[in-house]
Amino acid sequence: MVEVERKYSNSCYSIMKAFTDKTPVVEVKEVTSCSPKHQCLTVKTVADAQVKMNGDSFEATVTYGACIPSIACPVTSCSDLMTSLRGIDLPFTMNFTTCEVECCDEDLCNDDQPPPTTATPTTLPTTTALPLTTDEYGCWNQRRDVMFLLDGSGSFTALEFMEILKFVNQLVEGFDLELTRVGVMQFSHWYRHRPMTTRAQTLLKTHIYLGQYSDADQLQAAISGINHHGYTTYIAHAIEKAISIDFPRAGRFSDSCTSKIIVVVSDGKATDANYLPTTTGLGRALGFNFFAVGIGDREMRELQIIANGKVGSDERLFVVPWADQLTTVARQLSAEILM
Numbered sequence: 001m002v003e004v005e006r007k008y009s010n011s012c013y014s015i016m017k018a019f020t021d022k023t024p025v026v027e028v029k030e031v032t033s034c035s036p037k038h039q040c041l042t043v044k045t046v047a048d049a050q051v052k053m054n055g056d057s058f059e060a061t062v063t064y065g066a067c068i069p070s071i072a073c074p075v076t077s078c079s080d081l082m083t084s085l086r087g088i089d090l091p092f093t094m095n096f097t098t099c100e101v102e103c104c105d106e107d108l109c110n111d112d113q114p115p116p117t118t119a120t121p122t123t124l125p126t127t128t129a130l131p132l133t134t135d136e137y138g139c140w141n142q143r144r145d146v147m148f149l150l151d152g153s154g155s156f157t158a159l160e161f162m163e164i165l166k167f168v169n170q171l172v173e174g175f176d177l178e179l180t181r182v183g184v185m186q187f188s189h190w191y192r193h194r195p196m197t198t199r200a201q202t203l204l205k206t207h208i209y210l211g212q213y214s215d216a217d218q219l220q221a222a223i224s225g226i227n228h229h230g231y232t233t234y235i236a237h238a239i240e241k242a243i244s245i246d247f248p249r250a251g252r253f254s255d256s257c258t259s260k261i262i263v264v265v266s267d268g269k270a271t272d273a274n275y276l277p278t279t280t281g282l283g284r285a286l287g288f289n290f291f292a293v294g295i296g297d298r299e300m301r302e303l304q305i306i307a308n309g310k311v312g313s314d315e316r317l318f319v320v321p322w323a324d325q326l327t328t329v330a331r332q333l334s335a336e337i338l339m
Contacts, residue, residue, distance in 0.1 A: 007105035008070060012040035014281075015065030015112055020049070020058045031108065032278060034067035037196055039103045040110035041068040041285075047094035060094065063112040066285050067278055069196075069244035073103035143258040144180040145210050145250055146337060147242050151266035152186040152203075152229035160295075160323040161228040164265055167293075167326035169220045171263075171334050177219065180338070183210035183246055184223060187238030188231040190272070196241060203229055204241050210250035235266060235306070236275035243283050261337060263291045264306050265326075268299030276305045284309060291333060293326070294319040 014032040034040075042065050049060040104110055148168050152161060172182055185206045194200035207226050213219035242262055252258040262283065270276060280290060292307035294300070297319060304310060307317040316336065318329040 007039075008037050009034050009040045009067065009105055009107055009109065011107050012038070012067045012110050013065045013108055013112075014067075015042075015063055015110070017061075017063040017112060018049075019061045029065075029112075032067055033274075034278060037070055038067045039070045039073055039105045040108070041066050041073070042100075042102050042104070042110040042112060044100045044112065045094075045096050046098045047096045049094050062094065062096075064285070065110045065112065066282055068103060068282055068286075069240055070103070070105070142179075143252070143255070144261055144337070145183070145247060145252055145258055146175075146180055146261045146263065147183040147185060147210060147246055149235070149238050149242060149262060149264045149266075150184065150186045150226075151233060151235070151264075152188045152231075153233040153266075154188075154230045155233065155267050155269060156228070156295075156323065158228045163323035163326060164295075165223055165226060167265070167323075167330060169223050170327055170330040171337070172216070172219060172223070174334050174338070175216075177214045177216060181211035181250065181252075182208065182213070182219060183242075183250070184208040184226065185238060185242060185246065186226060186229055187234060188229040190232075190234035190237040196237075196244065198241075198245060201237075201241065203231060204234065204238050205229075206241075206246055210246060232271045233266065233269055234272050235264060235268075235270040235302070236272040236279040239264070239279045239283060239306075240275075243279075243286065243288065247288075260286075260288045261291070262288055263293065263333075263337070265293040265295070266303070267296050268292070268294050268301075268303040268306075270299070270302050273299075273302055276302055277309070280306055280309060289316075291316045291318070291337065293317075293329070293333065295323050295326070296321060 011031055011033050014030050016028045043063070045062045047060050047062055048057065050057050150164055150168070168184065175182065183206065185204065187204050189203040191201060198206055208222050213222060239262060247253050247260055283290065290306055292303040294303040294317065301311050303317055304313055308315040318333055320326055320329060
């Protein structure tokens with residue numbers, strides 16, 4: 001059997017449009033360069049909308065577009081994306097009634113005109129929020145999948161890396177591991193000519209898979225046993241691997257009762273800094289929350305892009321001058337993760 005070569009997109013449209021009676025309420029469309037092995041995503045929805053200022057109601061057509069790792073396309077659903085679209089600061093609230101999701105593999109193929117031809121409409125409940133996937137806890141006790149991405153590059157010494165591990169152990173002490181599953185990846189080098197898989201990318205290494213340990217002592221022992229890599233600092237590619245491989249394989253990627261959280265600990269000096277806006281933007285579109293912990297202040301801009309996507313904003317960003325001072329921000333960060 002001949003295997004068909006998978007195609008990828010080098011660039012896609014970044015789209016956020018909302019129309020009522022063909023009149024644009026919000027209209028943003030620009031070209032975005034994609035990371036390697038990405039495709040173009042288009043989400044088209046119809047929503048019953050209500051203006052926040054005066055309460056007027058109308059029907060809106062909303063279109064969203066972005067780059068997305070091709071491996072994430074099969075597991076991306078309307079349910080994943082609706083929560084993110086509701087979180088965008090718009091002048092109206094939206095109650096989505098229909099939704100179409102499509103990935104394509106040509107450059108700039110996610111143009112919103114004409115509508116996607118292969119998308120299958122999905123009718124969503126006519127409520128102000130998506131139905132929650134209840135379990136024995138319900139959604140009163142929100143579940144979390146928390147992935148720690150630790151900078152194992154040569155900009156840290158082995159002793160400094162040990163301080164990072166101590167910091168992560170301090171953070172997880174307060175976690176209920178039945179509700180909050182923990183994973184740990186150490187990132188350093190990305191091999192350009194190897195596929196983005198756990199087996200091939202040995203220096204984007206997932207030491208602890210999400211939910212691998214439910215016993216606190218075993219988890220902390222495993223964290224303490226991680227050895228420092230050295231080498232380079234491919235932060236964006238580590239985030240891509242977490243989004244496209246580690247979280248989907250954990251089984252709760254599409255569960256609206258589970259928060260998806262990535263905590264990056266780094267000095268912020270990324271080898272692949274140009275890809276950070278695209279990769280973190282995709283993560284936020286897929287419902288991920290990011291925290292950045294910076295050691296030193298060499299690359300605050302990159303840390304801000306990771307934490308919240310806004311240069312100049314310190315929201316969800318924690319910075320200490322030296323690795324041995326990480327413990328001073330542990331309590332506050334742990335509290336924000338568990339909010």
